[in-house]
Amino acid sequence: MSTQTSLIMGAVAYDPKVVTIWDGFQKYFRARGLDFDYVLFSNYEKQVEAHVMGQLHVAWNSPLAWLQSERAAKALGRRAEAIVMRDTDIDLTSIVLVGSDSGISKLADLKGKKVAVGASDSPQAKLIPLNFLAEQGLRPDVDFTVIVFDKLVGKHGDHIGGERDAVRALVNGAADAACILDGNRLAFTREGTISASSTRVLAQTPPFDHCNFTVLDGAPAEKIARFRELLMQMSYADEEVRPLFDLERLKSWMPGRTQGYAQLAAAVDRFGTIDGFVKGVVAQCK
Amino acid sequence: MQIDVDLGSLPFSEGGHLLIKRALRSAGAGKSITVAGMSPELEIDLRSWCRDEGHALEIQTRRPDQPAQVTIVNGGAEAKRWTGAQRAGQADAAQTGGVVTHAPRRWGLAARGATVEAGSPEFDFHLVDKIEVWSDDAARLYAQAVAAQWDPKTAIPWDAKFELDDDVEDAVVQIMTYLIENETAALIIPSRFIAQLHPHFREVMQLLAVQAADEARHIDVFTRRGLMKRDHLGLSTIGGQASLKTLIDEPEFAIASFLLSVLGEGTFLSLLWFIERYAPDPVTAAVAKLAAQDEGRHVAFGIAHLTQHLNHDPSFRPHLADSVRRRHDALQHTAGLNAEVFDALVLLAAGSWDSESLRRGHQRVMELTKEMDEGRQKRLRRLGFSEAEAAELSSLHTRNFM
Numbered sequence: 004m005s006t007q008t009s010l011i012m013g014a015v016a017y018d019p020k021v022v023t024i025w026d027g028f029q030k031y032f033r034a035r036g037l038d039f040d041y042v043l044f045s046n047y048e049k050q051v052e053a054h055v056m057g058q059l060h061v062a063w064n065s066p067l068a069w070l071q072s073e074r075a076a077k078a079l080g081r082r083a084e085a086i087v088m089r090d091t092d093i094d095l096t097s098i099v100l101v102g103s104d105s106g107i108s109k110l111a112d113l114k115g116k117k118v119a120v121g122a123s124d125s126p127q128a129k130l131i132p133l134n135f136l137a138e139q140g141l142r143p144d145v146d147f148t149v150i151v152f153d154k155l156v157g158k159h160g161d162h163i164g165g166e167r168d169a170v171r172a173l174v175n176g177a178a179d180a181a182c183i184l185d186g187n188r189l190a191f192t193r194e195g196t197i198s199a200s201s202t203r204v205l206a207q208t209p210p211f212d213h214c215n216f217t218v219l220d221g222a223p224a225e226k227i228a229r230f231r232e233l234l235m236q237m238s239y240a241d242e243e244v245r246p247l248f249d250l251e252r253l254k255s256w257m258p259g260r261t262q263g264y265a266q267l268a269a270a271v272d273r274f275g276t277i278d279g280f281v282k283g284v285v286a287q288c289k
Numbered sequence: 290m291q292i293d294v295d296l297g298s299l300p301f302s303e304g305g306h307l308l309i310k311r312a313l314r315s316a317g318a319g320k321s322i323t324v325a326g327m328s329p330e331l332e333i334d335l336r337s338w339c340r341d342e343g344h345a346l347e348i349q350t351r352r353p354d355q356p357a358q359v360t361i362v363n364g365g366a367e368a369k370r371w372t373g374a375q376r377a378g379q380a381d382a383a384q385t386g387g388v389v390t391h392a393p394r395r396w397g398l399a400a401r402g403a404t405v406e407a408g409s410p411e412f413d414f415h416l417v418d419k420i421e422v423w424s425d426d427a428a429r430l431y432a433q434a435v436a437a438q439w440d441p442k443t444a445i446p447w448d449a450k451f452e453l454d455d456d457v458e459d460a461v462v463q464i465m466t467y468l469i470e471n472e473t474a475a476l477i478i479p480s481r482f483i484a485q486l487h488p489h490f491r492e493v494m495q496l497l498a499v500q501a502a503d504e505a506r507h508i509d510v511f512t513r514r515g516l517m518k519r520d521h522l523g524l525s526t527i528g529g530q531a532s533l534k535t536l537i538d539e540p541e542f543a544i545a546s547f548l549l550s551v552l553g554e555g556t557f558l559s560l561l562w563f564i565e566r567y568a569p570d571p572v573t574a575a576v577a578k579l580a581a582q583d584e585g586r587h588v589a590f591g592i593a594h595l596t597q598h599l600n601h602d603p604s605f606r607p608h609l610a611d612s613v614r615r616r617h618d619a620l621q622h623t624a625g626l627n628a629e630v631f632d633a634l635v636l637l638a639a640g641s642w643d644s645e646s647l648r649r650g651h652q653r654v655m656e657l658t659k660e661m662d663e664g665r666q667k668r669l670r671r672l673g674f675s676e677a678e679a680a681e682l683s684s685l686h687t688r689n690f691m
Contacts, residue, residue: 242408
């Protein structure tokens with residue numbers, strides 16, 4: 004791929020609005036002299052492969068895709084950097100919901116119970132909360148049964164459907180607990196999936212971070228610097244930017260950081276979630 | 290620590306968020322508030338909500354059975370959202386700047402007087418200039434129109450007993466058929482312009498909507514009268530439809546309004562009062578009378594907004610004159626009023642078949658056309674046309690009346 008032309012970004016099409024968002028940002032970047040284009044993938048694994056293979060300059064990655072990229076890069080003697088993230092990607096938590104009158108009052112009460120989770124590759128609705136429970140001495144599928152609600156596997160839980168199904172399972176009695184992102188409790192209450200008093204929060208994970216723009220070494224430095232600069236200049240007060248921010252759910256871009264991925268790293272180490280994939284990508288590059 | 294919002298036992302998701310939003314708004318961007326509450330999920334809810342809203346927060350660790358305490362710093366997103374917002378005129382049209390000269394398409398469907406977020410989508414409204422559409426009389430005429438709405442079920446004596454000669458009944462049916470066709474044009478034209486009109490000109494939009502509703506009701510009652518004693522309606526001719534098509538095809542609001550309301554419906558006023566006067570039965574008299582009352586308002590609005598338009602731009606007057614000439618040229622090879630309608634009007638005015646009555650009926654129709662001509666000339670002069678121009682333009686008006 005020529006680095007003399009456009010800056011190419013990869014993103015995953017988890018929703019039709021993704022096209023509106025990136026068309027809008029493309030217009031914004033081009034108006035400010037950055038020749039920017041984007042490629043959409045149907046799943047993060049294909050995006051990570053393309054990135055590591057040199058077909059992209061930057062990738063809008065889920066936290067799991069960040070770890071996949073970082074580990075593949077490391078195995079290849081390369082370096083990955085998280086350059087920018089949303090303000091809403093910082094300090095998320097996951098929660099374990101139970102029925103208000105379930106009698107489950109402490110984590111140990113989940114022993115022998117059924118715990119509903121979101122998509123199998125969802126950091127917030129499966130990997131992080133199950134790792135959290137494991138760290139509290141509750142081994143998934145040993146001390147309790149895990150019911151997985153796979154929705155759009157490959158999109159790393161970006162689609163809320165898996166979490167909604169998990170909560171529905173809790174409400175209709177098919178599960179004793181459900182693992183979801185903290186903010187989705189309010190969202191599910193607003194939309195009527197759960198009533199405010201029917202559930203309560205049994206546990207909350209420590210904070211973790213979500214998506215980031217990932218760059219691998221060798222990317223065109225000037226274009227990346229300009230890309231980062233333009234992102235950081237975007238303001239919610241700008242009428243051109245604001246609708247795109249609302250769609251992408253942020254109020255401002257923040258400098259990237261990676262310390263918020265420790266819980267997810269521990270989870271994928273515990274469950275071996277991405278080892279095979281990373282090996283496969285590395286093998287393709289050798 | 291000072292507590293700015295004490296939610297007590299009120300959960301965040303059950304109304305607590307309103308108190309917090311109000312306090313943050315009151316504090317302003319960059320300022321902090323402290324929230325307390327007993328809800329066990331308060332910290333969790335506030336964490337996710339503040340993250341979404343762009344507020345920073347600091348959660349104090351709480352002991353069991355103690356209230357949560359969270360300090361929130363207003364991130365200023367709400368203030369940023371309204372940067373560059375515009376007030377879309379004033380709700381009261383009479384206030385200075387109430388109705389703007391040129392309504393921005395980005396104001397879209399916003400209520401006049403509302404504050405419109407910058408960057409709202411542009412709507413494809415064509416009629417955005419006050420001069421083209423506005424009349425200071427629109428609000429008054431709208432209020433009058435709403436107050437004058439009548440219910441066809443109760444306003445018309447549908448149960449009145451009457452028997453007419455077959456020929457007279459046929460004449461009434463033909464006239465009703467003709468009226469329906471014309472009122473359909475009079476419904477479609479304002480309806481089409483409503484969709485093109487910037488809603489900033491609210492009173493005009495409302496008035497056109499009532500005008501369309503008036504015509505819908507007229508079509509209803511004319512149809513019901515036509516079918517009272519017959520299974521079928523009468524005849525529709527090429528000439529009549531060709532004449533109305535020139536109205537439907539007119540793309541400019543002001544010109545369409547001039548041709549339809551001032552000249553067409555103005556002429557129709559005379560016709561409807563004529564039908565009411567010589568109606569052979571009480572139902573025909575009632576439908577004509579009620580329709581005429583409505584049409585009077587339509588004519589009044591046409592004259593009012595065109596007068597205002599011409600006061601601002603007298604150079605528009607020749608364009609109006611040209612539109613009449615163009616329409617005349619387009620229709621000169623068509624038949625105009627269909628013979629069946631003309632004959633029906635003569636028979637209606639005659640009341641019977643004896644020769645003296647027919648002569649009198651014919652004379653009355655001739656007087657009607659003269660009265661129509663005088664009415665048109667009078668309205669044209671009110672719009673500032675000279676006597677000679679008014680006479681010329683009136684003479685060129687379609688022979689189909691509308």
